[in-house]
Amino acid sequence: MDLPVLPPVSPMLSKSVNQIPPGMSYEPKWDGFRSILFRDGAEVELGSRKERPMTRYFPELVAAALTELPDRCVVDGEIVLPADNRLDFEALQLRLHPAASRVAMLAEQTPAAFIAFDLLALGDDDYTGRPFSERRAALETALADAGPTFHLTPATTDLPTAQRWFHEFEGAGLDGVIAKPLDLTYQPGKRVMFKIKHQRTADCVVAGYRLHKSGADAVGSLLLGLYDDDGSLASVGVIGAFPMATRRALFTELQTLVADFDHHPWNWAAQAAADPELARRYGGGSRWNAGKDLSFVPLRPERVVEVRYDHMEGRRFRHTAQFNRWRPDRDARSCTFAQLDSPTAFELGDIVPGLAEPQ
Numbered sequence: 001m002d003l004p005v006l007p008p009v010s011p012m013l014s015k016s017v018n019q020i021p022p023g024m025s026y027e028p029k030w031d032g033f034r035s036i037l038f039r040d041g042a043e044v045e046l047g048s049r050k051e052r053p054m055t056r057y058f059p060e061l062v063a064a065a066l067t068e069l070p071d072r073c074v075v076d077g078e079i080v081l082p083a084d085n086r087l088d089f090e091a092l093q094l095r096l097h098p099a100a101s102r103v104a105m106l107a108e109q110t111p112a113a114f115i116a117f118d119l120l121a122l123g124d125d126d127y128t129g130r131p132f133s134e135r136r137a138a139l140e141t142a143l144a145d146a147g148p149t150f151h152l153t154p155a156t157t158d159l160p161t162a163q164r165w166f167h168e169f170e171g172a173g174l175d176g177v178i179a180k181p182l183d184l185t186y187q188p189g190k191r192v193m194f195k196i197k198h199q200r201t202a203d204c205v206v207a208g209y210r211l212h213k214s215g216a217d218a219v220g221s222l223l224l225g226l227y228d229d230d231g232s233l234a235s236v237g238v239i240g241a242f243p244m245a246t247r248r249a250l251f252t253e254l255q256t257l258v259a260d261f262d263h264h265p266w267n268w269a270a271q272a273a274a275d276p277e278l279a280r281r282y283g284g285g286s287r288w289n290a291g292k293d294l295s296f297v298p299l300r301p302e303r304v305v306e307v308r309y310d311h312m313e314g315r316r317f318r319h320t321a322q323f324n325r326w327r328p329d330r331d332a333r334s335c336t337f338a339q340l341d342s343p344t345a346f347e348l349g350d351i352v353p354g355l356a357e358p359q
Contacts, residue, residue, distance in 0.1 A: 001040040004126035005074045008051035009036050012076070012118070012186055014178055014193035021179050021194055025132060026162035027155045028169050028351060029176040029195055030115050031087050031318070032080035037114065039065050040072050046079070054079070057095050060107045061114055064149035070142050076118035076186075077153075081110060082355055085347040087173030089313050113355060116143055117153040117178075120186055128186035135186065151352045157182070170198060171346030175311055175318065197310045200341055201324055202226070205332045206303040207233060207266060208296040209254060218247035219254070223296055224307065224321065225265075227336045233265040234337075237317035239307055257299040264298040304330040312340065 001007070011034050020026065034049040044062045046054040055062060058079060069075065081092040091110050097103055119127050119139040127135050136155060143152045156162060166177045176197035184192060204224040212218035221240030225233040242250065261267045307321035315337075348355045 001038060001043050001045070003038060003040050003072060003074060003121055004124060005038075005121040005128060007036070007038050007045050007047050007053075009047065009074075009120065010051055010189035011036055011049055012188060012193060013191045014195040015191040017179075017194045017196060020159065020162050020166065020177055020196050022159055024179040024181055024194070025136065025155055025157055026159070026165070027117055027153050027178045027180070028165055028174045029178050029197065030078040030080055030117075030153065031089055031173055031175045032078040032092055032112075032115070035077060035079050035114070036120070037061075037065060037069075037073075037075045037077065039069050039074075042066065056100075057097070057103055058107065058112055059104065060111045061149065064114075068146040068150045070122060072121075072123050073119070073142060074121035075114075075116045075139070075142075076120060077114050077116040079112050080115055081112050082348050083110070085172065085349060087348070089173070089318065111149070113148075114150045115153050115352070115355075116146075116150060117155075118186065128188075131183045131185065132180050133182040148354055151355055154351060166196060166198075168346050169351055170311060170343040172348045172351060174351070199308055199310060201306055201308055202321075202339055203304055203306050203327050203330050203335045204236065204321075205233065205301045205335050206254075206299060206305055207235070207264075207301045208298045209250070210238075210296045212247050214244075217251055218244065219250040220247070222250075222305070223266075224305070224317075225301060225335075226340075227333060229336075233301055234315055235266060236312075236315065237309070237321050239305070239321045239323050241320075241322060254299060254303075257302060259298045259300045261298055265301065266298065302332050304328070304332055304335055311343070 035054060036047045038045045044065045046058060046061060048054050081088050083091055092112065095106050095112065097106065116139060119135045119142060121127055122138060122142055127138060140152060143150060162177050176195055179194040204226060206222050207225040208223040210220045212220035221238040223235065224237050224239065226236050228234050304327040306324040306327050308324050309317045309321045311318050
């Protein structure tokens with residue numbers, strides 16, 4: 001490649017704040033894979049947030065870039081997967097498959113889209129040292145004829161509009177708002193933008209724990225559950241950000257609740273014997289780290305913890321939940337899905353026209 005900005009590049013990042021700050025440019029916060037796309041004529045590369053190549057997983061984006069993007073450009077954005085007029089992150093995760101035949105099949109059956117929100121280079125010009133207001137204007141011009149795969153994210157400098165987006169767009173699978181200073185230069189790897197995400201709480205049952213990587217006398221993470229309408233206990237996520245002293249204290253406290261799998265609602269080993277996908281999800285490693293052990297120590301589902309979370313992805317917390325407080329006053333059986341907020345439905349096509357249409 002012969003571009004003024006060459007891969008790999010670490011994307012510019014954002015830091016969390018509680019309120020939308022005034023006097024900036026605002027965009028929806030897309031829920032997908034952050035990616036910087038490099039195109040130099042017939043060459044196209046997709047880099048991940050951690051500067052790893054993602055090109056092989058999304059051949060449909062490579063093909064579309066050759067027809068929808070300027071001949072030589074570097075664009076920062078998000079790879080998303082629209083389905084049923086909302087974002088489907090679970091389906092997007094399945095796109096990271098090692099088998100080329102599977103990649104090709106998924107590219108046809110569940111095609112991804114690319115939401116562009118920053119411009120690093122165009123032609124022979126390096127835009128990283130220019131203010132965001134100038135980069136945004138150039139990006140709008142560069143993508144004026146893009147589509148149906150590449151889309152420009154909406155942006156506004158009107159604070160009330162950004163506040164409305166924050167509440168409405170969650171119903172389409174988006175998870176907040178990004179705020180960018182108008183004079184901000186592009187600073188790879190630095191947290192100089194601002195993100196405002198939804199924060200909620202839920203009372204969950206602690207149904208197990210995984211050991212900490214440091215040894216066998218500390219808790220690494222707690223496994224969380226919520227009861228369904230039929231009385232079954234569903235796995236909804238984990239919490240794991242504890243000081244080491246707390247991890248060791250928790251290990252000691254939880255020993256009185258240790259159960260055996262034969263009498264536990266999550267006897268995943270027995271279920272996985274008949275379902276290889278369950279074996280991968282619960283006991284045989286992680287899609288992101290093949291060497292990671294996902295087995296756990298079962299606990300009697302009696303202890304209740306209040307956690308903070310941003311939003312759900314299907315029936316699980318989209319991101320790792322955060323510990324808030326213990327709830328000894330709550331009965332574990334009262335911890336159901338009914339307590340969770342349900343965002344008002346909102347369609348992707350009303351955010352970015354054409355995004356949810358079949359490609």
